[in-house]
Amino acid sequence: MAGLEVSVDPLAFLRSPGEHIDRLCERIDWTCAIDTGVGSMGTGILVGPDLVLTNFHVMEALLRRPEQYAKARCRFDFRGDAWFGDPAGALSVGFAADWDINARSRYSDKDLAGADAGFDDDHLDYAIIRLVERIGEQPVTNPLRSAKRLRGWLTIPDDGGVPVEGTDIWIWQHPSEEEQRKAMPIQESKGRVLKLLDGDLRLRHSATTRAGSSGAACFDNDFRFIALHHAGDPKLDRNNWGKWNQAIPVTAIVRHLRRTGHGALVGVVPPRQTTATPRAAPVQRQVAQVSAKRNERRQRAAMILMDREDPAGLIQLSQAEDNPGLVHAFACRHVDNHRNFLERLVRLPPAGAQGLDTRRRLEAVLLGKDEAAAPGWALEHLTWPGRSLSTRVALGLVQQQLRTLLQARRPTIVEAAVAIDGCDVARERELVLALARHCADPATGAGADRLQVIVVYCDNAPRGSPDRFAARRAELGALWSFDARPPGCGACLAFDDVGSADLTGWCGALQTIWKIDQDRLFRDVDGVLPDGRRLPMLEAEDILAPVVRGYVEAAR
Incomplete structure (x- = not known):
């Protein structure tokens, strides 16, 4: 060309x-x-x-x-x-x-x-x-x-x-x-x-x-x-x-x-040890390779699970029998890193998902066990119609995609990524609510144990760039209130920066599973995220990665 x-x-x-x-x-x-x-x-x-x-x-x-x-x-x-x-x-x-x-x-x-x-x-x-x-x-x-x-x-x-x-x-x-x-x-x-x-x-x-x-x-x-x-x-x-x-x-x-x-x-990371070393005995080399892969899985799993508790908690709470949440809406920035949140949902899906033992899966994920490699749910992506289409036409296109996804045997979490700078809040509210009503209709077969739709309104701004969409995120994070959820609607909120207090549950999981000293872990986290310091999730992940790596290498 x-x-x-x-x-x-x-x-x-x-x-x-x-x-x-x-x-x-x-x-x-x-x-x-x-x-x-x-x-x-x-x-x-x-x-x-x-x-x-x-x-x-x-x-x-x-x-x-x-x-x-x-x-x-x-x-x-x-x-x-x-x-x-x-x-x-x-x-x-x-x-x-x-x-x-x-x-x-x-x-x-x-x-x-x-x-x-x-x-x-x-x-x-x-x-x-x-x-x-x-x-x-x-x-x-x-x-x-x-x-x-x-x-x-x-x-x-x-x-x-x-x-x-x-x-x-x-x-x-x-x-x-x-x-x-x-x-x-x-x-x-x-x-x-x-x-x-x-x-x-x-x-x-x-x-x-x-x-x-x-x-x-x-x-x-x-x-x-x-x-x-x-x-x-x-x-x-x-x-x-x-x-x-x-x-x-x-x-x-x-x-x-x-x-x-x-x-x-996607996401296949080369071995961390890049310097060529003298040839080891076959058994020694095999043990070293297994250890390196285990540590890599643990490090990745720990960073995936490092997230706010509110979104996952609200999704869990929305699984009420009278109105189970099927469609959720989150507004965030690129630097809030919602990707790890989605992967966390795949590995630790909402309550009632085919009897999965969440606690046992959490332990397997953090220990880097092989049985944790296959997530309980599938993650798929939904093409969200542009704002030039009417709500009726846009809803028809989304419904067609969901019908195809519902033919799969595995329960599925569907991400619909929407550019926040090009969306009209009133139109988005109308479309999301219409989609939730459609999913809540028993005729679709989209039960909470089979389908969860996450509509993510996100910018693509790089780190350090001005935040131009704070007001729009606030609007999109309030399309409905949790206490008065329309049919089929679950959690709706805008992501915010994180501090050490937001990571309490994550620290507790690491401490319990890896058998590490709780005071030392909280001290290490507070050392890089002291009281009052709040950062976008990507930046928090970067500064906490060395802390996690130390515990990963020490865990057995």
Whole structure:
């Protein structure tokens, strides 16, 4: 697809602050040049031990001729300047026989036309392919780091936000020489986010790219993965320059992965121990691996369960027999991190959910036991209709999606994510109440033990940005009162910053399950969240992560 000409500064890596150099090098280590062997080339990013994320249109020719997979290659460590050495030292990795794992989504015809609207959740131009080697678990030597380290991979983030206009954007890519049909060594480009299209379905940016850059990951200034580059302005001037380039925000890709049964690919974190160590005896190595995985599960579980008690408590209280809560509405900011709250609900579902022993499941989750890996409920995502549709039409679209979800055998928690900056409060109240009445109708079969719908009104503002929607959150958090709930309605509230007092139940659970000293735990939490200090949930998670890690490593 058309793009702009690449502009490269090979010394930019070295001008970055010293503490960031490893993160820069990681992204270089993960980026590869893709040659499908059937005429198409592109860029990819390693997102698992043996998985590469790129564009659907890069793989399209091979998808038509899958038997030609033996010719395809991903070329890592392909650097070619004075700092990175001879490009001949690149590592070429073939495709596995089962390279097509069916985690993909075709591009939209709107992309070809350069349209500004009309995109949908089913056409996101991405594909994930499997390599013949698990190179993410193998060591790599980067000239900017003296130590030999495991390559690792880029985690597809489950809680990433969509950047705002004006945000810096960085791309590491492998353009191709069109005349010789050869990939070029890794290059970088910096630009800005120009605009978002259809919510978070497309992102226009000014970072320069050209043929072969398709499938490159886009990062912000904190090296967070925010989008997948895939296209450029098709209306080029006489110098073959366009006015914009385009990417798919990672939030849209994550939703599609979860909706199509590939949610297990999201949030896969590489081993924390990245330095290659001398080969251990098989038994010792196996014990170390089991211990590391256990600690990783415990750390992740503890951070998932670290949340306010009010939302979960109100959902539990709303399960009254005369009016069970089926539809809930929460208003929050991106930095309130409602994703962990949703995952907590999946692992510890509302009361009455098929007789699940919540206490036993909580213990299993915190201890990192294998039986806790399969949550009791499924988590699905609902496409919320835009405000241009009437309430009647919008409700019909939502009902159609719910009918499909209710055909599943497992009980389901459904998230409907709504951009808070584009919603009309009166219209949202009308639509949510109509949906609750529909779900409460016995004819739908949507009992509280089968379905819970969480409508989340959220912004995408990055950390530290001004809070522009406090008043609107307050309105959306009061669509109804808990004491006078309309039929089918459950909890409705606006999330607030958290302090140590909000985490009392969480601390008690850690203390009970891990058998740790209660006074010491509360002292540690109060040390970073002293009385009166309140933070958005994401910031609280960051400063408490080292505290949790210490207890995780000490727990048995």
